[in-house]
Amino acid sequence: MHVPSSAAALATCAVAAVSLAACGSSSTAPKGSHRVAVTLVDAGCTPASIHLPAGPVTFDVTNGGTSKVSEMELKNKSGIILGESENVVEGIPGRFSLNLEPGTYILNCPTGDKEDQGTLVATGKATRQPTGASATLLSTATSGYKAYVIAQTAQLQAGTRRFVAALRAGHVSEAKALFGPTRLHYESIEPVAESFGNLDPDIDARINDVASVAQWTGFHRIERTLWEQNTTRGTEAYATKLMDDVNTLAHGVQTIELQPAQLANGAVELMNEVANSKITGEEDRYSHTDLSDFQGNLSGSEKAFHLLVPALRQTGNATLAASIAARFAAVQRSLDRYKRRTTLGYAPYTQLTLADRKTFAVEIDALDEPLSTVAAKVSSA
Amino acid sequence: MNRLAPLAVAIALGMATLAGAVAPRAAARALPANSSWQGALAVLDLIPEQFATADLTHNAATAGRLRTLAGIVSVAAGDSTDPALRAAAVATARLRRDLRSSQVRLQPWPLPLTIRADSRDASDALRAGGLVPDRTVRPYDRIRELLSAASLARRDSAAARLDAAGAYALFALGPESRLRNVNGALASQTDASLWHVITSAESGGGLDHARAVAEADLETAATALGDATFSRATVIADAGVIVFREGLEAVLILAAITASFTGARRALRRPVLIGGLLGLVATAVTYALAQTILDALGDGGLRLQAITGLLAIAVLLLVTNWFFHRVYWSEWIGRFNRRRRALERVDRLGFVSGQVLGFVLLGVTAVYREGFETVLFLQNLQVSAGTSATIFGVGLGLAATAVVGLATFALERKLPYKRMLIATGVLVGLVLAIMTGVTVQNLQGLGWVPTTPIGIHLSLTWGRWLGLYPNWEGIGAQVAAMLVVYGSYAVARGLQSRRRRRAIARAAADGSAPEARHGRLVEPA
Numbered sequence: 060m061h062v063p064s065s066a067a068a069l070a071t072c073a074v075a076a077v078s079l080a081a082c083g084s085s086s087t088a089p090k091g092s093h094r095v096a097v098t099l100v101d102a103g104c105t106p107a108s109i110h111l112p113a114g115p116v117t118f119d120v121t122n123g124g125t126s127k128v129s130e131m132e133l134k135n136k137s138g139i140i141l142g143e144s145e146n147v148v149e150g151i152p153g154r155f156s157l158n159l160e161p162g163t164y165i166l167n168c169p170t171g172d173k174e175d176q177g178t179l180v181a182t183g184k185a186t187r188q189p190t191g192a193s194a195t196l197l198s199t200a201t202s203g204y205k206a207y208v209i210a211q212t213a214q215l216q217a218g219t220r221r222f223v224a225a226l227r228a229g230h231v232s233e234a235k236a237l238f239g240p241t242r243l244h245y246e247s248i249e250p251v252a253e254s255f256g257n258l259d260p261d262i263d264a265r266i267n268d269v270a271s272v273a274q275w276t277g278f279h280r281i282e283r284t285l286w287e288q289n290t291t292r293g294t295e296a297y298a299t300k301l302m303d304d305v306n307t308l309a310h311g312v313q314t315i316e317l318q319p320a321q322l323a324n325g326a327v328e329l330m331n332e333v334a335n336s337k338i339t340g341e342e343d344r345y346s347h348t349d350l351s352d353f354q355g356n357l358s359g360s361e362k363a364f365h366l367l368v369p370a371l372r373q374t375g376n377a378t379l380a381a382s383i384a385a386r387f388a389a390v391q392r393s394l395d396r397y398k399r400r401t402t403l404g405y406a407p408y409t410q411l412t413l414a415d416r417k418t419f420a421v422e423i424d425a426l427d428e429p430l431s432t433v434a435a436k437v438s439s440a
Numbered sequence: 441m442n443r444l445a446p447l448a449v450a451i452a453l454g455m456a457t458l459a460g461a462v463a464p465r466a467a468a469r470a471l472p473a474n475s476s477w478q479g480a481l482a483v484l485d486l487i488p489e490q491f492a493t494a495d496l497t498h499n500a501a502t503a504g505r506l507r508t509l510a511g512i513v514s515v516a517a518g519d520s521t522d523p524a525l526r527a528a529a530v531a532t533a534r535l536r537r538d539l540r541s542s543q544v545r546l547q548p549w550p551l552p553l554t555i556r557a558d559s560r561d562a563s564d565a566l567r568a569g570g571l572v573p574d575r576t577v578r579p580y581d582r583i584r585e586l587l588s589a590a591s592l593a594r595r596d597s598a599a600a601r602l603d604a605a606g607a608y609a610l611f612a613l614g615p616e617s618r619l620r621n622v623n624g625a626l627a628s629q630t631d632a633s634l635w636h637v638i639t640s641a642e643s644g645g646g647l648d649h650a651r652a653v654a655e656a657d658l659e660t661a662a663t664a665l666g667d668a669t670f671s672r673a674t675v676i677a678d679a680g681v682i683v684f685r686e687g688l689e690a691v692l693i694l695a696a697i698t699a700s701f702t703g704a705r706r707a708l709r710r711p712v713l714i715g716g717l718l719g720l721v722a723t724a725v726t727y728a729l730a731q732t733i734l735d736a737l738g739d740g741g742l743r744l745q746a747i748t749g750l751l752a753i754a755v756l757l758l759v760t761n762w763f764f765h766r767v768y769w770s771e772w773i774g775r776f777n778r779r780r781r782a783l784e785r786v787d788r789l790g791f792v793s794g795q796v797l798g799f800v801l802l803g804v805t806a807v808y809r810e811g812f813e814t815v816l817f818l819q820n821l822q823v824s825a826g827t828s829a830t831i832f833g834v835g836l837g838l839a840a841t842a843v844v845g846l847a848t849f850a851l852e853r854k855l856p857y858k859r860m861l862i863a864t865g866v867l868v869g870l871v872l873a874i875m876t877g878v879t880v881q882n883l884q885g886l887g888w889v890p891t892t893p894i895g896i897h898l899s900l901t902w903g904r905w906l907g908l909y910p911n912w913e914g915i916g917a918q919v920a921a922m923l924v925v926y927g928s929y930a931v932a933r934g935l936q937s938r939r940r941r942r943a944i945a946r947a948a949a950d951g952s953a954p955e956a957r958h959g960r961l962v963e964p965a
Contacts, residue, residue: 100621101617123621124618124624129496146496148493148494148497149493151497267551267552271553335497339498339548340546344548413546420546
């Protein structure tokens with residue numbers, strides 16, 4: 060995981076007074092969409108006050124030369140992230156699309172001068188929702204994805220319970236063996252967890268993501284102790300907190316409401332996770348279980364996409380859907396080459412050659428490009 | 441000694457206090473112990489900052505530069521026998537080693553926390569050697585100093601590269617991020633040209649050319665950011681001229697009011713004096729208020745400079761208009777004298793407290809009007825060029841005003857006021873031309889005014905000294921400003937002559953003399 064990454068609020072966008080026609084990265088803005096340019100500066104987001112008509116809007120986010128701020132979020136009044144663009148650094152802009160209902164929203168560029176620096180006011184009439192056959196298909200997709208999220212979270216909960224028990228019992232080898240397989244379930248639904256405030260950083264922050272080690276909790280905090288010190292001593296408090304956080308997540312996903320575009324957005328974000336931290340080996344830098352996490356991201360992304368395929372076909376995007384499916388299959392084939400008959404199920408990251416990593420990077424870029432157009436297609440369904 | 445002498449001294453002291461109130465901002469800067477190592481401190485601040493950003497996307501190009509910068513500091517420090525630099529060399533060697541894994545994009549990179557700690561250790565070593573960080577948001581002078589040092593140290597590659605690296609880091613840490621919001625292409629261009637100085641220092645070839653290009657880009661960047669719209673000398677001269685001019689007017693008005701307070705009526709000078717002091721206090725409050733408002737606006741950059749520049753131009757037009765249209769001046773003085781005579785009548789009616797209050801208000805009005813204009817004008821210089829140059833100019837203007845005040849009130853000398861007003865009026869006209877050129881340049885930087893090049897090359901020095909930039913809009917505005925001032929003067933003169941001829945004609949018809957003092961500059965007794 061990557062803390063400032065993908066807080067794309069898969070879960071609760073819809074709870075807001077926002078209908079998300081396109082929530083997250085999208086290289087193509089919906090038809091008739093307004094465009095808003097937001098620049099990241101040391102202070103946060105600029106402009107900090109935006110007024111625009113309700114309806115589809117695409118945010119073009121660029122870095123204005125700050126090394127302090129690299130992310131922009133749009134939240135509803137309850138503080139739930141509706142859309143975001145992250146890892147926006149010099150020369151690498153970000154973009155996401157939303158379908159805004161009339162109302163007031165919060166602009167936040169984390170690590171700026173203060174939290175929730177700005178406001179966005181959408182005025183006018185409520186936007187149109189999908190109708191007809193595509194609406195039914197999209198509804199089926201969201202309910203299917205919710206069931207998937209609940210199932211994965213249940214497995215995460217069960218795995219974490221065993222993992223924490225091993226830690227408390229001082230069984231280093233068992234805890235190490237459970238680490239990767241437990242995390243796989245979290246990695247498959249990570250964008251959902253990101254919508255629940257600090258749950259994601261508390262559960263899955265990498266050491267890269269924290270300002271000081273004292274603030275660091277979760278799986279990777281325990282990972283370092285297990286692999287670097289080969290002990291479970293000192294992990295007790297982290298284990299307890301991890302279990303509490305996972306239980307909170309499992310409780311929260313029972314009531315989440317999802318919108319179709321959030322599925323597409325989440326699929327993209329999961330692949331961004333692979334590109335940014337799995338291929339570089341920084342996700343699990345102590346245990347080298349990155350390929351297992353990679354599989355979790357890939358499975359979660361593919362699941363969200365496949366649930367949207369019927370609606371894409373219905374709206375005349377069958378070619379796009381077929382192209383994306385083929386690219387998912389290509390990445391999966393490459394990853395399958397590293398499957399092993401071990402508890403983890405995959406080779407350690409250290410066995411990847413530089414050529415292997417480059418191959419993965421190319422394949423993921425090839426997948427990401429068409430996948431990032433799905434949110435916009437879904438919004439106009 | 442005239443009782444009004446303390447007024448002049450108090451005005452000078454009061455305004456000096458006002459100047460002192462803002463002076464600490466300028467004085468807070470520490471002096472460098474050694475420019476090269478000041479630059480190294482900047483490099484060591486830059487590395488962790490940029491690495492944290494590069495790490496987000498594993499930006500290999502940025503990481504490559506950071507490795508180079510770390511290497512430069514490490515080698516330069518390693519060459520020294522100074523214990524602090526030796527300690528810094530050890531820390532920077534560790535930094536280089538830790539950064540090495542960023543050579544391959546698709547592998548784990550060092551932790552940002554590690555790079556920050558390594559850089560901090562090296563910085564701490566330098567600071568333990570007595571170096572004090574000297575960072576400002578407008579570090580242009582320091583950058584130029586380092587570029588010059590790099591050029592001079594060409595035979596010592598390590599030293600030259602260290603100086604060039606320091607210049608690069610100071611720009612990257614300071615103006616570059618602001619410039620990216622204003623002109624991203626120029627920010628990249630300046631970044632690249634400063635980096636080219638580093639590579640040229642390494643190879644030894646083309647260093648002077650690289651430095652010249654970098655300095656030109658830096659100058660353009662500073663101008664685009666509104667950081668270098670005026671030279672320091674111009675700011676000092678402008679502030680001095682305006683303060684002296686307005687101070688002179690205040691002195692003349694007070695002298696005109698109190699001229700008839702002789703003999704038994706000398707006591708009436710006291711409330712005017714007190715009023716003058718209150719006017720000074722009101723000016724100080726206005727200055728503080730203006731500063732508070734500007735501080736609240738934050739680093740408004742070019743936009744703020746453009747707006748305060750337009751305000752300053754309005755003030756200058758007012759000042760020059762009052763100067764040239766002598767009738768306004770006479771009427772203004774006449775208004776004060778009418779008010780004075782009315783207050784004297786109040787005394788005869790026995791309302792002493794009412795009279796005192798009236799004279800106090802008269803003193804307040806006389807000084808505050810000039811003070812208010814000065815405050816408005818100075819905001820632009822303050823925003824554009826910082827505090828120190830502005831305060832220095834204000835100090836010079838106040839000193840000149842104090843001399844005139846002392847001569848007028850304490851020594852009771854009659855000075856050539858009219859000539860002084862003419863001389864300062866001409867200087868104010870020149871300030872107006874400079875201010876107009878610079879403000880148009882700022883408006884062009886914001887994209888609010890188009891830019892049509894004249895087709896000749898003018899060094900930026902012309903712009904910083906005289907507000908002269910080679911485009912039609914800027915020079916046209918300067919000419920227009922002069923035409924407004926001198927044209928309206930000519931029109932006013934014409935109207936005045938016509939009025940006088942009519943008055944003479946009417947007087948001849950009535951058999952009475954024309955109003956002798958009408959339209960003439962009233963000088964104090």
